Amino acid sequence: xxxxxxxxxxxxxxxxxxxxxxxxxxxxxxxxxxxxxxxxxxxxxxxxxxxxxxxxxxxxxxxxxxxxxxxxxxxxxxxxxxxxxxxxxxxxxxxxxxxxxxxxxxxxxxxxxxxxxxxxxxxxxxxxxxxxxxxxxxxxxxxxxxxxxxxxxxxxxxxxxxxxxxxxxxxxxxxxxxxxxxxxxxxxxxxxxxxxxxxxxxxxxxxxxxxxxxxxxxxxxxxxxxxxxxxxxxxxxxxxxxxxxxxxxxxxxxxxxxxxxxxxxxxxxxxxxxxxxxxxxxxxxxxxxxxxxxxxxxxxxxxxxxxxxxxxxxxxxxxxxxxxxxxxxxxxxxxxxxxxxxxxxxxxxxxxxxxxxxxxxxxxxxxxxxxxxxxxxxxxxxxxxxxxxxxxxxxxxxxxxxxxxxxxxxxxxxxxxxxxxxxxxxxxxxxxxxxxxxxxxxxxxxxxxxxxxxxxxxxxxxxxxxxxxxxxxxxxxxxxxxxxxxxxxxxxxxxxxxxxxxxxxxxxxxxxxxxxxxxxxxxxxxxxxxxxxxxxxxxxxxxxxxxxxxxxxxxxxxxxxxxxxxxxxxxxxxxxxxxxxxxxxxxxxxxxxxxxxxxxxxxxxxxxxxxxxxxxxxxxxxxxxxxxxxxxxxxxxxxxxxxxxxxxxxxxxxxxxxxxxxxxxxxxxxxxxxxxxxxxxxxxxxxxxxxx
Numbered sequence: 001x002x003x004x005x006x007x008x009x010x011x012x013x014x015x016x017x018x019x020x021x022x023x024x025x026x027x028x029x030x031x032x033x034x035x036x037x038x039x040x041x042x043x044x045x046x047x048x049x050x051x052x053x054x055x056x057x058x059x060x061x062x063x064x065x066x067x068x069x070x071x072x073x074x075x076x077x078x079x080x081x082x083x084x085x086x087x088x089x090x091x092x093x094x095x096x097x098x099x100x101x102x103x104x105x106x107x108x109x110x111x112x113x114x115x116x117x118x119x120x121x122x123x124x125x126x127x128x129x130x131x132x133x134x135x136x137x138x139x140x141x142x143x144x145x146x147x148x149x150x151x152x153x154x155x156x157x158x159x160x161x162x163x164x165x166x167x168x169x170x171x172x173x174x175x176x177x178x179x180x181x182x183x184x185x186x187x188x189x190x191x192x193x194x195x196x197x198x199x200x201x202x203x204x205x206x207x208x209x210x211x212x213x214x215x216x217x218x219x220x221x222x223x224x225x226x227x228x229x230x231x232x233x234x235x236x237x238x239x240x241x242x243x244x245x246x247x248x249x250x251x252x253x254x255x256x257x258x259x260x261x262x263x264x265x266x267x268x269x270x271x272x273x274x275x276x277x278x279x280x281x282x283x284x285x286x287x288x289x290x291x292x293x294x295x296x297x298x299x300x301x302x303x304x305x306x307x308x309x310x311x312x313x314x315x316x317x318x319x320x321x322x323x324x325x326x327x328x329x330x331x332x333x334x335x336x337x338x339x340x341x342x343x344x345x346x347x348x349x350x351x352x353x354x355x356x357x358x359x360x361x362x363x364x365x366x367x368x369x370x371x372x373x374x375x376x377x378x379x380x381x382x383x384x385x386x387x388x389x390x391x392x393x394x395x396x397x398x399x400x401x402x403x404x405x406x407x408x409x410x411x412x413x414x415x416x417x418x419x420x421x422x423x424x425x426x427x428x429x430x431x432x433x434x435x436x437x438x439x440x441x442x443x444x445x446x447x448x449x450x451x452x453x454x455x456x457x458x459x460x461x462x463x464x465x466x467x468x469x470x471x472x473x474x475x476x477x478x479x480x481x482x483x484x485x486x487x488x489x490x491x492x493x494x495x496x497x498x499x500x501x502x503x504x505x506x507x508x509x510x511x512x513x514x515x516x517x518x519x520x521x522x523x524x525x526x527x528x529x530x531x532x533x534x535x536x537x538x539x540x541x542x543x544x545x546x547x548x549x550x551x552x553x554x555x556x557x558x559x560x561x562x563x564x565x566x567x568x569x570x571x572x573x574x575x576x577x578x579x580x581x582x583x584x585x586x587x588x589x590x591x592x593x594x595x596x597x598x599x600x601x602x603x604x605x606x607x608x609x610x611x612x613x614x615x616x617x618x619x620x621x622x623x624x625x626x627x628x629x630x631x632x633x634x635x636x637x638x639x640x641x642x643x644x645x646x647x648x649x650x651x652x653x654x655x656x657x658x659x660x661x662x663x664x665x666x667x668x669x670x671x672x673x674x675x676x677x678x679x680x681x682x683x684x685x686x687x688x689x690x691x692x
């Protein structure tokens with residue numbers, strides 16, 4: 001038996017040897033074949049595997065165009081930023097790759113193990129956004145490390161890349177914030193030029209695609225993005241800074257509910273500067289600082305910070321809308337005596353006046369059943385046409401309007417653009433409210449003549465005033481001069497557009513002289529600037545309800561009288577002074593703007609006789625206009641406004657609001673009473689007041 005077992009073992013050993021040898025030969029042959037294939041076709045098979053994986057094209061963002069001032073200064077631009085992207089699937093391909101990649105992410109970025117491990121939970125993902133809006137300086141060290149150590153320390157750093165993006169940036173913060181606007185949700189313009197010209201500023205995204213050709217070669221193709229156009233505005237950054245500096249100084253020293261200023265070129269209706277006192281940082285439009293001016297510390301609500309913190313989301317948005325609101329185009333108010341400019345200009349142009357007439361002011365005028373007083377209850381006596389403007393005589397203006405009649409008066413309301421939008425290239429413009437011809441009954445005609453009972457916007461007054469002094473050309477106001485591509489090629493030249501002729505050059509010359517007399521010898525002597533000839537008109541509108549001592553003061557002026565080159569229009573809403581009506585603050589602020597703006601604009605001095613600023617000769621102060629109860633109900637119904645309630649003419653989004661208690665608010669404007677004659681809506685006691 002032992003011998004048989006031995007023979008069996010020998011055969012088995014032989015077979016085993018044969019099998020081992022055969023497998024060894026096959027294994028060696030397989031290894032040789034694998035090495036051969038890898039050497040010859042490794043890249044091809046790698047691409048086949050890559051083709052079987054999911055692969056998304058990469059979007060390449062466009063760059064939103066810049067907004068420039070008229071001299072090429074950047075007011076808004078887009079800066080490239082980077083998003084840190086990781087690919088969990090590639091990072092988790094091995095423990096070594098994971099360890100080295102995680103170490104690099106922690107070293108060069110503000111990431112923790114917890115942050116990274118959370119992102120790596122989705123192990124099959126090829127896209128996880130870890131950090132947003134990094135600057136080039138923040139990613140440079142990591143990029144240098146990967147590039148310089150690709151064969152040693154960084155060879156296992158995988159699945160990390162950067163996605164390009166652009167972030168809107170405003171180099172001057174709050175400068176011209178209401179004129180420029182800002183962006184939300186990426187490249188969606190909000191307000192100002194950003195909103196109105198958003199389509200022109202935006203471009204088209206590009207894409208990078210990867211694909212395999214028929215011979216299995218990996219190719220990449222790029223469809224480049226088309227960047228947005230640049231906008232060259234009419235704004236002058238230096239002039240804007242001058243205006244904002246003067247407003248800020250006034251707000252710090254005196255203060256008011258709001259101060260707004262509009263600077264225009266009268267020969268083109270280009271807006272050179274546009275400013276409101278409630279500025280906000282365009283880089284942070286949603287921050288608390290944007291709405292802080294709307295609050296004051298008190299015992300009930302606590303500190304300003306506490307009051308803001310306690311706002312609901314809806315309340316906060318309402319306050320933000322109010323902060324972003326541009327008073328100059330979106331809010332209506334009664335203009336007061338500045339409107340007398342257009343009453344006289346229309347009468348002169350239509351031949352109702354020839355300039356040689358005189359009118360007697362005995363302190364009041366009987367209109368229908370109503371005695372309507374002048375601001376000077378003792379009367380101005382006999383006044384010429386020029387003197388009626390210079391002394392701001394309501395009685396003379398009412399007689400002029402009576403001579404015109406409702407048809408002619410209504411005609412020039414339309415000619416000067418009141419009751420209609422100016423079509424300025426900004427969203428949210430209000431149209432104001434004026435009496436239609438059939439509603440211009442004797443009392444309405446009389447009060448409208450001196451700017452009471454109707455409402456206007458600053459843009460309407462500014463644009464119409466330009467036509468009065470430039471020879472009668474009514475230009476469409478605008479804030480943009482050119483649209484250019486990124487290489488400077490002109491896409492669109494926005495030339496000044498004359499919409500109509502309002503008055504003749506002869507009437508315009510008469511009005512320039514009359515307006516100069518207002519500044520030289522009349523109610524606007526505070527507007528004088530040494531060495532310059534300036535013309536203009538003041539306004540003092542008492543707000544509703546009448547008798548509350550709250551006023552909106554204004555002044556619109558131009559220089560030089562011989563060759564008008566700039567118009568400055570200022571409104572001051574409820575200045576923080578005891579006697580608002582006679583303070584002349586609108587004129588004073590305008591004078592400080594003129595004083596610095598004229599030399600900056602290289603406007604030479606032409607008045608050698610004017611060597612000092614005019615002294616205060618005493619503005620007209622508030623005094624009752626109507627005897628007894630004012631016809632408030634009748635006048636309010638004619639404009640479809642409830643009696644004793646303020647009218648708001650802000651028509652953004654097609655709405656006209658009526659709210660005297662809440663002020664301009666986030667969604668509506670605030671009405672003010674008639675400047676020189678009080679409001680036609682009256683007050684609770686039936687008293688209206690006239691001021692100048």
